[in-house]
Amino acid sequence: MVVAPPPFTTLLCPSPFTLDAIRCRRWIRCEKFDVTFFLTSVDASKAPPQHILSHDSLRCHRLFNTVSLNDFSPNVVQKPLDSLDKASKVELLKRIEDLQSEVDDLKKLMKSKGGVEESQSFQTIPSRVYPEVRFRSERTRKRILVTGGTGFVGSHLVDKLLLDGHEVIALDNFFTGRRRNVEHWIGHSNFELVHHDVVNSYFVEVDQIYHLASPASPPHYMYNPVKTIKTNSIGTINMLGLAKRVKATILLASTSEIYGDPEVHPQPESYWGHVNPIGPRSCYDEGKRVAESLMVAYAKQEQVDIRIARIFNTFGPRMHMNDGRVVSNFIIQAIQDKPITIYGNGTQTRSFQFVDDLADGLIALMNSNVTSPVNLGNPEEHTISDFAHIIKDLVGSKSEIEHMDGQIDDPQQRKPDIRKAAEMIDWQPKVKMHDGIRKTIEYFRKEIHDEEKKRRIDPLMPGPPSKKWKGVGEDEEKDDSFDEDDEVLDVIISQRTQGSNQSSRPITDPSSSVSPITPPTVTSSSRFVTSPGETAYKTTPTSSRIRPSVFSGSRSSTTTPTSSNESQSSAISQGEFIAVKFQLGNAQREKDELKYKLAKANEDFVAEKKRMEMENAKLLRKMEEKIKVTELEVNALRMSNASMRAETSMAGGDLNQSMMSISSVGSSQRINPYSHREARATQSVPRLSGGNGFHGSDIAATFTHNQSMTMEGEMSFQDVPSQVFDSVMDTPILESITPIEKKRETWDKKLQADLANEHVLDISPFSQYILSTISSIAVSPQVDKELYSLLEKMIKNPLEQDIVEIGDSQFSPVSSQEDSSSIPPNSPPSSPSSAPICID
Numbered sequence: 001m002v003v004a005p006p007p008f009t010t011l012l013c014p015s016p017f018t019l020d021a022i023r024c025r026r027w028i029r030c031e032k033f034d035v036t037f038f039l040t041s042v043d044a045s046k047a048p049p050q051h052i053l054s055h056d057s058l059r060c061h062r063l064f065n066t067v068s069l070n071d072f073s074p075n076v077v078q079k080p081l082d083s084l085d086k087a088s089k090v091e092l093l094k095r096i097e098d099l100q101s102e103v104d105d106l107k108k109l110m111k112s113k114g115g116v117e118e119s120q121s122f123q124t125i126p127s128r129v130y131p132e133v134r135f136r137s138e139r140t141r142k143r144i145l146v147t148g149g150t151g152f153v154g155s156h157l158v159d160k161l162l163l164d165g166h167e168v169i170a171l172d173n174f175f176t177g178r179r180r181n182v183e184h185w186i187g188h189s190n191f192e193l194v195h196h197d198v199v200n201s202y203f204v205e206v207d208q209i210y211h212l213a214s215p216a217s218p219p220h221y222m223y224n225p226v227k228t229i230k231t232n233s234i235g236t237i238n239m240l241g242l243a244k245r246v247k248a249t250i251l252l253a254s255t256s257e258i259y260g261d262p263e264v265h266p267q268p269e270s271y272w273g274h275v276n277p278i279g280p281r282s283c284y285d286e287g288k289r290v291a292e293s294l295m296v297a298y299a300k301q302e303q304v305d306i307r308i309a310r311i312f313n314t315f316g317p318r319m320h321m322n323d324g325r326v327v328s329n330f331i332i333q334a335i336q337d338k339p340i341t342i343y344g345n346g347t348q349t350r351s352f353q354f355v356d357d358l359a360d361g362l363i364a365l366m367n368s369n370v371t372s373p374v375n376l377g378n379p380e381e382h383t384i385s386d387f388a389h390i391i392k393d394l395v396g397s398k399s400e401i402e403h404m405d406g407q408i409d410d411p412q413q414r415k416p417d418i419r420k421a422a423e424m425i426d427w428q429p430k431v432k433m434h435d436g437i438r439k440t441i442e443y444f445r446k447e448i449h450d451e452e453k454k455r456r457i458d459p460l461m462p463g464p465p466s467k468k469w470k471g472v473g474e475d476e477e478k479d480d481s482f483d484e485d486d487e488v489l490d491v492i493i494s495q496r497t498q499g500s501n502q503s504s505r506p507i508t509d510p511s512s513s514v515s516p517i518t519p520p521t522v523t524s525s526s527r528f529v530t531s532p533g534e535t536a537y538k539t540t541p542t543s544s545r546i547r548p549s550v551f552s553g554s555r556s557s558t559t560t561p562t563s564s565n566e567s568q569s570s571a572i573s574q575g576e577f578i579a580v581k582f583q584l585g586n587a588q589r590e591k592d593e594l595k596y597k598l599a600k601a602n603e604d605f606v607a608e609k610k611r612m613e614m615e616n617a618k619l620l621r622k623m624e625e626k627i628k629v630t631e632l633e634v635n636a637l638r639m640s641n642a643s644m645r646a647e648t649s650m651a652g653g654d655l656n657q658s659m660m661s662i663s664s665v666g667s668s669q670r671i672n673p674y675s676h677r678e679a680r681a682t683q684s685v686p687r688l689s690g691g692n693g694f695h696g697s698d699i700a701a702t703f704t705h706n707q708s709m710t711m712e713g714e715m716s717f718q719d720v721p722s723q724v725f726d727s728v729m730d731t732p733i734l735e736s737i738t739p740i741e742k743k744r745e746t747w748d749k750k751l752q753a754d755l756a757n758e759h760v761l762d763i764s765p766f767s768q769y770i771l772s773t774i775s776s777i778a779v780s781p782q783v784d785k786e787l788y789s790l791l792e793k794m795i796k797n798p799l800e801q802d803i804v805e806i807g808d809s810q811f812s813p814v815s816s817q818e819d820s821s822s823i824p825p826n827s828p829p830s831s832p833s834s835a836p837i838c839i840d
């Protein structure tokens with residue numbers, strides 16, 4: 001009789017000898033060993049006699065052992081769908097197609113998104129490096145609003161506050177402020193830049209408010225006196241209202257100008273001043289005086305915590321080239337070896353402080369508890385004449401000194417009494433005037449160099465006249481806003497239409513040939529007004545009343561018109577000149593704005609990139625899920641198809657087709673790319689005898705998808721079986737299976753021949769594969785026992801065993817060693833590899 005074969009080799013018995021009668025009835029799957037196979041029953045009635053094989057053929061079982069149990073990867077095996085009717089399968093196929101196209105779309109979308117990212121040249125934008133700021137805890141870190149935060153003084157204050165670890169909001173209407181003054185902070189998490197005019201309300205939650213917003217240079221504040229008053233009155237009310245609401249401490253940047261043309265010298269805070277309330281400077285002087293009054297009123301009535309700084313003449317880097325004040329004018333003139341223009345006889349005095357000291361003083365005052373006004377200035381007093389020589393010497397200039405008409409209400413002496421600051425806020429200036437001047441000279445040298453370079457690259461041509469020019473000669477009302485774009489044109493229009501009767505600031509008469517950075521060389525003969533309200537200029541009404549920046553001056557001798565025509569042409573050329581100058585200013589602002597936008601775009605890009613990466617990751621996950629689902633469905637279909645083929649072949653009595661079906665199932669279940677990878681990483685390389693033979697290629701195809709495998713003496717399966725795999729695995733499921741049919745014909749013939757010659761199994765590695773697959777999972781004695789008995793029954797009486805079903809739970813693998821004791825006496829050895837197979 002038979003020496004019992006290993007249990008699941010027994011399972012083979014029905015297959016070979018009743019192959020043509022096989023009917024797929026149930027799937028058995030063993031997740032642990034990643035095997036799905038059919039349990040079949042025998043329908044002998046359908047089996048042509050010649051296909052019934054002899055038991056003796058099973059001698060070949062010995063060959064099974066070439067594939068060991070360990071060679072199977074723990075892939076997930078899914079249960080196939082139950083047999084589907086054709087319509088359902090078509091529907092399923094359609095769904096797979098849809099899913100596939102969806103997956104393709106998603107892939108495309110992802111690629112395109114990746115493409116966008118790649119093509120962006122944002123990577124070329126270097127990430128910004130900010131000055132290192134002090135770390136402050138939540139408790140000590142303050143949120144601070146600085147109005148006029150991009151101006152000359154404001155930007156230095158912003159620097160100090162940020163470096164000290166506070167959060168700063170710089171608010172500015174950019175009338176005299178410039179983004180470039182704070183551009184090194186743009187994008188910093190502690191910094192915020194707000195374009196806003198304090199004349200309008202602004203609401204923000206802050207601890208401190210430094211209220212600096214106002215033009216401070218005489219030509220600037222005199223340009224639009226109504227707006228200057230509004231800024232200092234309404235603007236201050238708005239900021240006080242905000243301070244009141246959010247209980248912030250507010251510091252007003254007041255000025256030494258509130259002392260007017262002082263009669264007390266030096267000026268202590270207790271001095272009430274000597275101000276002409278209707279003079280050309282009054283818009284600023286009185287504006288600041290009313291601002292101080294408002295501060296005190298809000299403190300008294302609304303308990304707002306206030307600080308008042310009376311700021312004396314200040315200079316330093318970041319002064320505008322067009323500032324028009326004495327320091328910038330003298331330095332630029334000296335650098336360019338142009339005449340240094342002194343208004344008046346030069347005996348008037350000023351005390352100049354370096355901007356760094358002022359910023360320290362403002363912070364010290366804010367953080368004190370001094371609510372009364374405090375002077376902040378450097379008491380080092382010089383006459384303007386001395387000052388001109390100091391500048392000339394420090395620059396090493398060949399400039400001559402030229403005296404021009406003095407200004408109306410020009411304070412004749414100014415020197416701060418800073419004892420209060422020293423006592424109450426422990427502040428005094430540290431930077432000596434000479435040192436500060438040197439730094440400022442370097443700054444202006446660079447500015448001039450940059451400016452000249454820019455003009456070399458892009459020589460300025462006066463653009464087409466603005467629409468505003470059409471208004472020349474008409475009655476046009478001057479806007480009270482600081483719209484710098486229209487500023488100069490407005491001045492010209494106003495000049496032409498109303499004459500020069502407002503400002504006492506010295507007039508300059510630039511000729512058309514004057515370069516935008518030509519220093520003023522104004523003489524004193526033609527422009528001096530004795531009293532406000534009278535005709536402001538001795539020049540003709542057509543001469544322009546522009547601010548006396550160093551860029552706009554020229555010798556007065558060239559300006560006295562000899563005829564009305566000449567006067568007209570002089571005015572036009574000046575207009576053109578100013579238009580060009582302001583084009584330059586606008587271009588600069590535009591550049592600053594672009595820089596800001598670029599920095600912002602960079603930030604936005606980084607955020608967008610992060611978002612896209614997250615989105616892509618999500619998309620990828622979704623895609624992978626879809627692919628997985630698709631694969632599962634495809635596998636299901638394949639298995640289902642295999643089932644059908646098996647059924648078909650059974651009906652047709654085709655051994656090979658049945659084999660193929662099983663092979664397909666075994667293969668398709670290994671498509672899962674994840675387990676595939678795992679398998680590759682962990683599996684040994686099984687060797688299969690005869691794997692490249694008749695059916696061996698199918699087996700190879702099966703293996704190729706999930707593990708490396710070599711055939712004995714043959715090439716690697718990884719390379720070989722692609723066509724085979726394609727033909728077997730990717731055969732359209734419901735379409736004509738022509739290639740397979742063709743093969744099958746050949747195989748059938750061969751099989752017939754083999755059968756005739758009685759050496760079927762000897763040459764059928766495919767059969768071996770099935771056998772080995774089945775045997776390899778037969779590690780559970782319990783399962784062995786059950787299956788064995790089932791199979792015994794099947795073999796004995798196949799017709800009775802129409803349906804065999806074994807659930808998953810029965811396949812929990814058990815180590816053969818561990819459970820050898822539990823193997824029933826009747827059972828075969830649990831290790832297929834060691835099992836002697838001998839069937840009588």
Ligand SMILES: O=C(O)[C@H]1O[C@H](OP(=O)(O)OP(=O)(O)OC[C@H]2O[C@@H](n3ccc(=O)[nH]c3=O)[C@H](O)[C@@H]2O)[C@H](O)[C@@H](O)[C@@H]1O
Pocket residue numbers: 216217218255256257311312313314315324325326327329330341342343344348350384407410411
């Ligand atoms: O620098 C400042 O911080 C101060 O500047 C101005 O006060 P002011 O003293 O008139 O400033 P400048 O325009 O620089 O004039 C200073 C003196 O130099 C004279 N000056 C100015 C410019 C020039 O080219 N030549 C010249 O002789 C002026 O006539 C004046 O006597 C403002 O009014 C103040 O609010 C501000 O605090």
